[in-house]
Amino acid sequence: MKKEEIYKKYNKKIKLLTKYNKFYFDKSAPIVSDKEYDDLKGEILYLENKYAFLKSKSSPATVIGHKPSKNFKKSSHKIPMLSLSNAFSEDDLINFEKKIINFLSKKESFEISYSAEPKIDGISASLTYKNGNFVRGLSRGDGKEGEDITNNLKTIKDIPQYISSKDFPEEIDIRGEVFIQNSDFENLKDKFANPRNAASGSLRQKNPEYTKKIPLNFIAYTFGFENGLKVENQSDYLKKLRQWGFKINPLNKLISGVKNLIDNYNEIEKKRADLNFDIDGIVYKVNDFDLQKRLGNVANAPRWAVAHKFSSNKAVSQIKDIEIQIGRTGALTPVAKIKPINIGGVQVSNASLHNEDEIIRKDIRVGDTVTVERAGDVIPHVVSVDVLKRSNTTKKFIFPKKCPCGYETIKEFNKITKKFDAVRRCPDRGFECNRIAKEKLKHFVSKEAFNIDGFGKKIVEKFWELRLIKLPQDIFKLDYDRIEKLDGWGKLSADNLRYSVDEKKQISLERFIYSLGIRHIGLENAKLLSRYFGSFQKFKTLSKKNNYSDLLNIDGIGETQLVSIKNFFSKNINLKILNELNEVLNIQDAKVVNTKGLLRDKSFLVTGKLNNISRAEVKSLIEENSGTTVSSVSKKLNYLITGEKPTKKKIESAKALKIKIIDQDEFLRMLNKTG
Numbered sequence: 001m002k003k004e005e006i007y008k009k010y011n012k013k014i015k016l017l018t019k020y021n022k023f024y025f026d027k028s029a030p031i032v033s034d035k036e037y038d039d040l041k042g043e044i045l046y047l048e049n050k051y052a053f054l055k056s057k058s059s060p061a062t063v064i065g066h067k068p069s070k071n072f073k074k075s076s077h078k079i080p081m082l083s084l085s086n087a088f089s090e091d092d093l094i095n096f097e098k099k100i101i102n103f104l105s106k107k108e109s110f111e112i113s114y115s116a117e118p119k120i121d122g123i124s125a126s127l128t129y130k131n132g133n134f135v136r137g138l139s140r141g142d143g144k145e146g147e148d149i150t151n152n153l154k155t156i157k158d159i160p161q162y163i164s165s166k167d168f169p170e171e172i173d174i175r176g177e178v179f180i181q182n183s184d185f186e187n188l189k190d191k192f193a194n195p196r197n198a199a200s201g202s203l204r205q206k207n208p209e210y211t212k213k214i215p216l217n218f219i220a221y222t223f224g225f226e227n228g229l230k231v232e233n234q235s236d237y238l239k240k241l242r243q244w245g246f247k248i249n250p251l252n253k254l255i256s257g258v259k260n261l262i263d264n265y266n267e268i269e270k271k272r273a274d275l276n277f278d279i280d281g282i283v284y285k286v287n288d289f290d291l292q293k294r295l296g297n298v299a300n301a302p303r304w305a306v307a308h309k310f311s312s313n314k315a316v317s318q319i320k321d322i323e324i325q326i327g328r329t330g331a332l333t334p335v336a337k338i339k340p341i342n343i344g345g346v347q348v349s350n351a352s353l354h355n356e357d358e359i360i361r362k363d364i365r366v367g368d369t370v371t372v373e374r375a376g377d378v379i380p381h382v383v384s385v386d387v388l389k390r391s392n393t394t395k396k397f398i399f400p401k402k403c404p405c406g407y408e409t410i411k412e413f414n415k416i417t418k419k420f421d422a423v424r425r426c427p428d429r430g431f432e433c434n435r436i437a438k439e440k441l442k443h444f445v446s447k448e449a450f451n452i453d454g455f456g457k458k459i460v461e462k463f464w465e466l467r468l469i470k471l472p473q474d475i476f477k478l479d480y481d482r483i484e485k486l487d488g489w490g491k492l493s494a495d496n497l498r499y500s501v502d503e504k505k506q507i508s509l510e511r512f513i514y515s516l517g518i519r520h521i522g523l524e525n526a527k528l529l530s531r532y533f534g535s536f537q538k539f540k541t542l543s544k545k546n547n548y549s550d551l552l553n554i555d556g557i558g559e560t561q562l563v564s565i566k567n568f569f570s571k572n573i574n575l576k577i578l579n580e581l582n583e584v585l586n587i588q589d590a591k592v593v594n595t596k597g598l599l600r601d602k603s604f605l606v607t608g609k610l611n612n613i614s615r616a617e618v619k620s621l622i623e624e625n626s627g628t629t630v631s632s633v634s635k636k637l638n639y640l641i642t643g644e645k646p647t648k649k650k651i652e653s654a655k656a657l658k659i660k661i662i663d664q665d666e667f668l669r670m671l672n673k674t675g
Contacts, residue, residue, distance in 0.1 A: 003053070006047070006051055006054070007054070009047070010044070010047050010048075010051075010054050010056075011056075013040060013043060013044050013047070014044065014056050014058050014059065016040060017040055017041065017044060017058065017060065018058050020040070041060040041347060042340035042342075042347040042349065043340070044059065044060055045059075045060060045340065045347070045349055046339075046340050046349055049337060049349060049350075050320075050337075055462075055487075056488075057487070057488030072147035072148050072149060072204075073147075073148050074141070074145050074146070074147060074148070075136070075138055075145065075146060075147075075148045076144060076145050077126060077138060077141075077143070077144060077145065077146060077173070077224060077225075078173065078224060078225035079173065079224035079225045080143050080144050080224075080300075081124060081126060081140045081141075081143045081146070081175065081224065082143060082297060082300055082301055082302055083143065083300055083301055084283060084301055084302070084305055084306060084307040085301045085306050085307070086281075086306070086307050086308075086309050087306045087307065087308045087309070088308075088309055090258065090262050092306075092308075093258045093261060093262070093284075093306070093308065094258055096284075096306045097112060097258055099303070100112060100286065100295060100303065100304065102614060103294075103295060103303060103614050103616050103617065104291065104294060104295070104612075104613075104614060104617070105609075105610060105611075105612055105613050105614035105617070106612070111256050111257070112256065112286060112287075112291075113233075113235075113254055113255070113256050113286075113287040113288065114254070114255050114256065114261065114284040114285060114286060114287060115233075115234040115235050115238070115252065115253075115254060115284070115285045115287050116252065116253045116254070116255045116261060116264055116282055116283075116284055117221055117249055117251075117252045117282065117283045117284075117285070118249055118251045118252070118268055118279045118281075118282050118283075119279055119280055119281045119282060119283050119307055120177045120179050120219060120249070120277055120278065120279055121179070121195070121196050121277075121278040121279060121280045122177040122178050122179030122180075122195075122196060122199050122277075122278075123139065123140075123177065123178045123179070123196070123199050123200050123203055124139070124140040124175065124176075124177060124178075125137055125138065125139060125140070125149070125153060125175070125176065125177070125178050125203075125218070126138045126140075126146065126173045126174070126175045126224055127153065127159060127173065127174045127175070127176075128171070128172075128173050128225075129163065129168070129169075129171065129172050129173075129174060130170070130171050131170060131171075132162050132163045132164060132165075132168055133161070133162055134153075134154070134159065134160065134161050134162070135150075136148065136150050137149055137150040137152075137153035137154070137159075139203065139204075142447070143300065147204075149203055149204070151208040152202070152203050152204075152205065152208045152211040153178075153203070153218075154208070155208050155211045155212040155216070156178065156216045156217070156218050158216075158217050158218035158219070158246070158247050159218050159246075160244065160245040160246065163244050163245060165243065165244050167230060167240070168244055169226050169227055169228035169229045169230075170227045170228040171225065171226070171227040171228070172223055172225070172226040172227070172228075172229060173223055173224035173225045173226070174220050174223055174241070174246065175220070175221065175222045175223055175224055176218055176219050176220035176221050176222070176246070177218070177219050177221070178199050178203060178216055178217070178218050179195060179196070179199050179216070179217055179218075179219070179277055179278070180195040180198050180199050180202075180214070180215060180216060180217065180277075181195075181215070181217060181276045181277050182195060182275075182276050182277060182278065183276055184215040185198060188214070194278070195277070195278055196278065198214065199214075199216060202214040202216060203216070217247070217277075218246075218247065219246075219247050219248060219249055220241045220246040220247065220248060221238070221241075221248065221249065221283075222234075222237075222285075223237070231289070232288070232289055232290070233287045233288050233289055234285050234286075234287045234289070234292075235252075235254045235287055238252055251268060254287060255284075261282075261284060261308070264282070265282055265308055268282060269310055272310065279310070280309060280310055281307050281308050281309040281310050282307070282308045283305060283306070283307050283308075284305065284306055284308060285304060285305045286304040286305070291304065292304045294617060296620065298524075313343045313373070313374055314343070314371055314372065314373045314374075314383065315341045315342070315343045315348070315371070315372055316341075316369060316370070316371055316372070316386075317338040317339045317340075317341045317348075317351075317369075317370060317372055318338060318339050318367070318368070318369050318370070319336045319337070319338055319364070319365070319366055319367060319368050319370055319382075320337045320338060320339060320366070321336075321337040321366055322334055322335070322336055322337070322353065322359075322364075322366055322397055323335050323337060324399075324400060324404075326403065326404070326426060326433070326435035326436055326439065327436075327439055328436055328439035328440045328442070328443050328517045329425070329428070329436075329517075329519045330403075330425040330426040330427065330428055330429070330433070330436055331423050331424075331425050332356075332399075332400070332403070332409060332423070332424045332425065332426065333352065333353075333354075333355070333423075334352075334353040334354070334355070334356070334359055334397075334399070335350050335351070335352060335353065336350065336351045336352075336353050336364070336370070336382055337349065337350060338350070338351055338370070338372065341372065343372065343373075343374045343380065348372060348374060348380045350380070351370075351372045351379075351380045351381055351382050352379050352380065352381040352382070353381070353382055354381065354422075355422045355423050355424070356399040356422070356424050357422045358422075359397055359399065362382070362384065362385055363385060363387075363396070364382060364385055364397060365385075365390070365394040365395065365396060365397055366394065366395075366397065367390070367391055367393075367394045368385045368386070368387075368389075368390055368394065369385070369386040369389040369390070370382045370383070370384065370385050370386065371383045371384045371386070399424065401424075403426035403433060403435065404434075404435055405426060405429070405432075405433040405434055405435055405436075407426055407427055407429065407433065408427075409424045409425060409426055409427075410424070410425055410427055411423070411424055411425070412425065428519060428564075428567055430568070430571055430573065430574060431471060431571075431573050431574070431577070432571070432573060437470065437471070438460065438461070438464050440472075440517045441460050441464065441469060441472065441475075442457045442460045443515070443517040444472050444475070444515045444516075444517065445460060445475070446515075448511070448514060448523050449511055449514055449515035450475075450504050450507060450511070450515055451504065452475070452500050452501055452504050453500040453503075454496060454497055454500050455475070455497065455500060455501070463478075466486075468482070468483070471573075471576075471577055471580075472515075472516075472577055472581060473577060473580040473581050473584065475501060476501060476505065476581075476584040476585070477584070478497075478498070478501065480494045480495075480497070480498050481494075483497065505584065505585050505586055506585070506586040506588065507585060507586075507587055507588065508530070508587075508588050508590075508591070509530040509533070509534075509535070509536055509539070509587055509588060509589060509590045510523070510526045510527045510529075510530035510590065511526070512536065512581075512585070512587050513526040513529050513530055513539065514526035516568070516574075516577075518564050518565060518568045519564040519567075520560050520561045520564045521561060521564060521565070524556070525556060525557065525561060528554050528555075528556045528557060529551075529554070529557070530590040531590050532551070532554050533590070534589055534590050535589045535590070536582065536587040536589075540578050540579075540582065542565075542569055543569035543570070543575065548562055548565065548566045549562070551565065552631055552632070553630045553631055553632060553634070553636065554630075554631070555619060555629040555630065555631055595626055596626065597624065597625035597626030597627065598625045598626070598670060598671055598672070599622055599625040599626055599627030599670065599671070600625075600626035600627070601626075602627045602628075602638045602639060603627065603628045603629065603630050603636055603637050603638045603639070604618075604622050604627055604628070604629050604630070604637075604638065604639045604640075604641055604667075605629065605630050605631070605632070605633060605637055605639075605640050605641065605650070606618055606629075606641045606642075606643065607640060607641070607642055607643070607646040607647045607650045607651070608642050608643030608644050608645050608646035608647070609643045609644045609645060610641075610643040610644075610664050611643065611644075611664055613664070618641070618667075621671060625671060633650050633653040633654050633657065633659065634657075635657060637654070637657070637659050638659065638660065639659070639660050639661075639662055639667070640654040640659055640660070640661045640662070641662055641663070641664065641667050642661060642662070642663055642664075643663075643664060
């Protein structure tokens, strides 16, 4: 097919999609079924993936028609709505429980009670009640900030408008799931792809009268901010919810032991098809609120809860091509470009092949008919090949030994496993490799980093191709006059982008360090480094002082992170980036969480096993009270906390340096806690 004909075919589909969007989103009167709509989107995306020259501002890859950002004002959650980590097997649950027991420093025989709650596949919402009155309702949004959809939520009969119970808290955010029952969806299936989409579309309507016509339901399961809640565990809280007039999941159970969790999981999965609402797994929550508080959160998920996902959806497709993608850390990832297929309501055109070893083991070839699996939010991947349908002309896929930048790729040797890694990499050249540089820029503008509104991955790709950006500092020196003249832009769009970029010129030190994309330095390690250095100037001068080994005193920073940081500062291009960013940004000093704590200006190190409290929890207590932790005995250490079977060398070193040695009881007394 000629290029001109391809353009004509593509533009015809784009115009048709634009028409469908107008009727669906603007007029709330869809003129085609969801299947036809989804198929059309899949065809457009397939063409864009096949022909790089196809681009449109109306492409479904860039347009998200269901985001009514102008219809609802944004509002912050008092307590973030965290996501959950996932489990897919019994081993995952065993590891989940082990981590809990280790953190709490309990014996293996310690029994944990879990509230097992089937996870409804709906839309999360948070309802704020003050003095019994329902005053505000928010969507999850990005977890920190949601859309104010109060008026739409007030149309749902399951949500009490006023609660008169004497034991109802003075203020509380009741959280739960908005959904549509499968029986009710039968009357809506011509308008929506599935019940979840129906619930989402209804809640995001500007006119609550429209929402009122949709048979929405609400099941409550947790809370965010609270003032006056008098319950000690999740199971009692669920009972209270029912007493206050909320509906709760009828399949909720209190269970102990991983084996019993698995039995319950299998039992509910068998009932899944007969339920009147969609569920995609079971959420397990540590029942005891005191234990939940001790366990706390890691990154954006609680340590005390996990979502056990049900069996994934699978489908059969054909591999059209295999492409090698280069990640920001230099990893070469093979991706199968497949004929678009619908898996669990999601259009899939790409499937991960993981790495070179997997391709060899499964003997995956271009043209093969394959089974593709999509488990929860995990990236779709190729499970197996149907060799009986393989053509005689197919050839084995030869994994490239060179990065497109020209450098020989490597497989790193793992000192722990004594084996070479399965992942092949371009050596850690950072911005010296064009492929890595582009991915680093995507990371730089990502949500946890600079989070520049309207500056997503697609914009990075486009500006990269146009040579508008090559290094992070280029983002803050954009040629807006040129951008204004680009296809699909204009003065207003360019001005909006300028405003978004300027707004992010002030950033916290921890987010800035994370944005640099240093290998092995995630958000948590970035926080540790931020607290350690305190200011950007101290961080920037690390290369001049050449005192990298001191970083090992930071609890959580090991040899692996140290090597990555040293490698980053060894490259002149990175020093140039830091210097030029320093000129255009206002990088704020690290905030000290509590400067007046009981342990201020004191440093601690633990040796030996403590009684009923883990090192992780001790570290949290120290930091909460303005203290610091170190990883070795030195003159910087103030207190050595000893438990059972302490390291003799640390004891001897502490005595030689006249460092005070205390036991667990003495440490707790310093915090005014009972020993």
